[in-house]
Amino acid sequence: MTMLEIQDLHASVEGNEILRGVSLSVRAGEVHAIMGPNGSGKSTLAQVLAGHPAYQVTKGTVRYEGKDLLDMDPEERAREGLFLAFQYPVAIRGITNSYFLRSAVNAIRKHQGLPELDPLDFLQVLEDKLKAIGWDDSLMNRAVNEGFSGGEKKRNEILQLAVLEPRLAVLDETDSGLDIDALKTVAEAVNKLRGPERSFVVVTHYQRLLNYIVPDRVHVLAEGRIVRSGGKELALELEAKGYDWVKPEAAVA
């Protein structure tokens, strides 16, 4: 089953075209890595999929589980099972992580016609999810991302992923700013969350993450287009040869 079908996607921010015809197909259960140099449009693609209002889609289509994704508001996409792990998670003072997550879980449950969880039920659910990825609840009673270290912020994104149980998770440079131990911790949790019903689009600048989260497909994005696609060995090739090796012109031909 096709989870995500992107065709000829063009998107701009403040009048500058960043995505210039991206096409990509992700099936259920697959992990796709999007690699590329700085400024190639990787994060823009991630933000457009989540529905960031600052980006205008000027052309193309995105179908998610057969539905028109671009027609949905950001919250609808999340309720339908799409999740974006932010490159720069936002700090929200005065709101605890557990309150925030319960609000999110209940918004999604309401959409699914399920009864909302009260704080005690939610604690139980949370404990189960944390156990599944082998983490403790030390982040839960702190204000959302407020005063978190870089590693804690990224862990917090994956923790949300674990609790919200999306069917399509987009990880936007989840590895950036992580030391090797933190990277392993995050990658291990992601691997535990992989499954036949859940797809991942992993945006990264570095091949290293893909040693731990092994992708089914690797795509290279340059100047707003996918210029090369291949298996996991493509990442190793990129690591050896650098991004200069893949030229945008190659895709035009």
Added chain:
Amino acid sequence: MTAASVIERWIAQFREFAANGASGAPAWLRELRDGAIGRFAELGFPSTRQEEWRFTSIQPIAESAFTPAQSHTSHLPSLSEMAPFLVTGPRAVFVNGRFIESLSTADGMPAGAWLGSLWQALQSQPDLVRAHLARYARADAHGFAALNTAFIKDGGFVYFPARAVVAEPLQLVFLTMAGGDQPVSHPRTLIVFEREAAGQVVETYASLDGGTYLTNAVTELVLGDGAQVHHARIQRESERAYHIATNLTHQGRDSRLVSTTVALGAGLSRHHVSAVLDGTGAFLLLNGLSVLGGRQHVDHHTSIDHARPHGESHEFFNGVFDGDSRGVFNGRIIVRPGAQRTDSKQTNNNLLLSTTARADSQPQLEIYADDVKCTHGSTVGPLDETALFYLRSRGIGPDEARGLLTYGFAAQILDQVEIPGVRVGLDRIVRGRLGVAESRPSAA
């Protein structure tokens, strides 16, 4: 109405008060009142031509004819009517400015401590009251404070002798039942913590029946050396009411004061907070929260005066303004010559929820010592779009997301209120206004 005739009207009211309602006052108090009405006659009401009042016009107050509030002893509020405004603990309740013994309870007060009516204290322990009343700071810096002093009769009196400690919060509740009138009350409160005493005091100003009225309150809060006090001041007046407040705090050596002022009500309110750290090593946390909508207007003028070395003050004022509401913040910090090693931080953040709401923020630092650390910062603006998107990307709808972010902004102040009953109560009110559900596990 001319300024002169406005002043004349208040002086006439004072003459009537001095002749009838204020009988039984000791000579020194009558002198204090006479001096204060003289001062009012000189000052009159402030005008927007004065820098300090540039953003806040009190013209509607000057133009209104207020009548002295009546006691209404025949028609007192029931406990259930008062319940939304009460916290558990000893309390003194005032209705239309008069102490109501039957609604008050001093259970839990230790021997030698006092919670009750200033007027009663004036009769039973005049020397104690005289030693402190209107002593610590100029209570006549502006016309309203002068008027309050001229009309001193009743109000709250809290006294903690040296080393007395009370765990439960003490509450002073000032309720107004306007009836069909347009009443004015001038509650005057004196709170004294002698050396090393410790406790919590809550002042609440609220309306029971809506209506238009003027509350012109002055509170003096005195901390002796080493005293530790938590203070909260909650203003929940009618949205048609005028509320003018002057809080003067005076701190001795190594004393510690955490004071939070919350403005939720009144159509027009002005809160003066004047804090003097007059002992080495005094600590002050002065916080404020305003949550307004409609056409409400709030003006906070705070002044923190570091008069001695090694003082520490932190000030956080957050304002949430919706509709056509308006907030003004002026924060003055003075570091006197010789007040070395002062550490002072001021932050004023304002959240505008509509395009027609407005907030003005003015820090004012006057530093006359050279070895000090003073910082200030202020912001005025709408909700952060990136934060809004972050919440929406988790499935939370835009209205709920806005409510959550706004609540989080208010909670930064509420979380620092160290009196649990007050924090929980305010939390519920603010959640209610912003449509944010309860977070704690329910009792069931």
